Amino acid sequence: MASRTLQGGTRALQRLPLLSSSSTTARVRRSFTSSTRVMSSFYQSWEPKGPSVKTEIPGPKAKQAISELNQVFDTRSLNMLTDYYSSSGNYIVDPDGNTLLDVYAQIASIPVGYNNPHLIEAARSEQMVNALINRPALGNFPPADWASVLEAGILKVAPKGLNQVFTAMAGSDANETAYKAAFMWKRQQERGGANVEFTAEEMESAMKNELSPGSKPLSILSFKTAFHGRLFGSLSTTRSKPIHKLDIPAFDWPQATFPQVKYPLDQHAKENAEAERKALEEVEHLILNYHARPCAVVIEPIQSEGGDNHASPAFFRGLREVTKKHDVLLIVDEVQTGVGATGKFWAHEHWDLPTPPDMVTFSKKAQTAGYYFGNPELRPNKPYRQFNTWMGDPARALLFKAIIEEIERLDLVRHTAKVGDYLYGKLEALSKKYPGHFDNLRGKGMGTFIAFDNPKRDQFLAEAKKFGVNIGGSGQSAVRLRPMLIFEQSHADILIDVLEKVVKSLS
Numbered sequence: 001m002a003s004r005t006l007q008g009g010t011r012a013l014q015r016l017p018l019l020s021s022s023s024t025t026a027r028v029r030r031s032f033t034s035s036t037r038v039m040s041s042f043y044q045s046w047e048p049k050g051p052s053v054k055t056e057i058p059g060p061k062a063k064q065a066i067s068e069l070n071q072v073f074d075t076r077s078l079n080m081l082t083d084y085y086s087s088s089g090n091y092i093v094d095p096d097g098n099t100l101l102d103v104y105a106q107i108a109s110i111p112v113g114y115n116n117p118h119l120i121e122a123a124r125s126e127q128m129v130n131a132l133i134n135r136p137a138l139g140n141f142p143p144a145d146w147a148s149v150l151e152a153g154i155l156k157v158a159p160k161g162l163n164q165v166f167t168a169m170a171g172s173d174a175n176e177t178a179y180k181a182a183f184m185w186k187r188q189q190e191r192g193g194a195n196v197e198f199t200a201e202e203m204e205s206a207m208k209n210e211l212s213p214g215s216k217p218l219s220i221l222s223f224k225t226a227f228h229g230r231l232f233g234s235l236s237t238t239r240s241k242p243i244h245k246l247d248i249p250a251f252d253w254p255q256a257t258f259p260q261v262k263y264p265l266d267q268h269a270k271e272n273a274e275a276e277r278k279a280l281e282e283v284e285h286l287i288l289n290y291h292a293r294p295c296a297v298v299i300e301p302i303q304s305e306g307g308d309n310h311a312s313p314a315f316f317r318g319l320r321e322v323t324k325k326h327d328v329l330l331i332v333d334e335v336q337t338g339v340g341a342t343g344k345f346w347a348h349e350h351w352d353l354p355t356p357p358d359m360v361t362f363s364k365k366a367q368t369a370g371y372y373f374g375n376p377e378l379r380p381n382k383p384y385r386q387f388n389t390w391m392g393d394p395a396r397a398l399l400f401k402a403i404i405e406e407i408e409r410l411d412l413v414r415h416t417a418k419v420g421d422y423l424y425g426k427l428e429a430l431s432k433k434y435p436g437h438f439d440n441l442r443g444k445g446m447g448t449f450i451a452f453d454n455p456k457r458d459q460f461l462a463e464a465k466k467f468g469v470n471i472g473g474s475g476q477s478a479v480r481l482r483p484m485l486i487f488e489q490s491h492a493d494i495l496i497d498v499l500e501k502v503v504k505s506l507s
Contacts, residue, residue: 085167101494104469111365111484174362175237175331221290302342324355344413
């Protein structure tokens with residue numbers, strides 16, 4: 001267990017006496033309770049007291065390392081070269097020692113802080129070592145304890161009504177395999193059931209990439225400005241930016257208009273309801289009339305990469321009604337919204353649906369990926385139809401189990417809802433104080449999943465780094481906040497102070 005990674009993680013936490021002895025496990029457990037008050041004292045002792053910017057970013061050490069990296073790896077999308085051994089809690093550190101409050105969190109994928117002690121403890125376990133060095137081809141050779149691993153982790157937090165899971169490698173993979181399940185389900189319906197065998201004509205046409213005789217084309221319906229991944233199937237449902245799609249062949253699948261609402265939502269209820277009504281009419285029209293009939297509709301609870309676009313719970317309930325009416329599956333893409341960031345474990349819990357979605361995809365903060373489902377007919381009728389070598393990763397499933405334990409122990413979903421309300425109120429005050437810099441503030445009541453528009457967005461993000469905050473953008477002009485679940489009011493105060501400095505520097 002003397003790997004450099006674990007040694008580095010421990011070095012980052014040496015300020016905590018409970019991590020410096022052989023009784024680490026017992027002491028960590030004694031230190032953690034379900035109290036958010038205890039959480040505050042623990043995490044604040046674990047991480048730096050605030051940002052510290054010592055050099056330009058990137059500084060001399062980072063520039064040298066980036067130059068070396070560029071010889072063997074494409075660095076054109078690089079945001080910040082990172083020293084993960086020194087990063088801790090809500091703070092990310094670079095090779096020059098610059099310490100930034102991280103409210104981007106690896107594109108919304110770090111749930112409980114850098115070098116979290118409980119996750120380090122899980123990484124040191126015999127079960128984790130076994131999973132890492134004996135990585136199984138899960139479809140063929142699952143470990144004997146795989147069911148218990150799933151039940152104690154991934155399935156423990158399954159959305160209501162969904163009691164099965166197909167594990168995957170990443171968010172794009174999760175969506176792609178969900179699409180496959182949808183197509184197989186619909187064709188099975190058309191064929192007359194799971195027990196009806198494939199015909200010789202069907203098998204022959206499949207090998208020619210042709211429709212079988214008498215079949216009509218099927219599709220997945222997505223929404224304008226959506227993002228669902230970068231693999232071939234998922235990319236055909238991604239509509240956020242041309243750069244994602246240029247030069248890549250795409251399926252001829254329909255796209256509906258995501259409701260064009262105005263913010264704040266509660267101040268434009270009547271006109272927003274009309275926009276949502278029109279969007280639902282368009283969805284129904286496409287389901288009934290598009291030449292490749294949709295067998296599923298895929299949607300994000302909040303369109304994230306496309307600009308943090310929101311809609312009301314009533315819209316999503318209407319969408320569920322339309323899909324049920326026309327026997328079309330509803331796939332909810334919770335890759336970015338899932339695992340607590342919106343003040344609910346799953347963002348679609350805000351909708352109060354009468355019946356659950358058919359599938360919910362997940363990744364990012366889960367540190368693993370896949371899709372949940374409940375209908376047994378969404379299992380393909382034969383083996384090897386929904387299959388690949390890895391079909392996920394037991395090591396990552398174990399990590400998600402540890403993340404869930406940390407979330408439950410510290411009541412982090414409720415904590416995030418509370419801190420989100422506090423942060424939103426502070427941002428509202430800034431938007432009134434500095435008109436034009438915090439336009440279309442959105443995310444009220446959605447935890448820390450908050451965004452606003454700024455006309456100088458890219459400059460805004462660059463300036464924030466100079467003041468010690470790592471923050472991200474989405475869409476054309478949105479500044480999106482994606483802090484970790486351990487983000488506290490004290491961190492929100494630091495963030496607000498920096499945002500005010502950024503606005504003054506840009507004025």
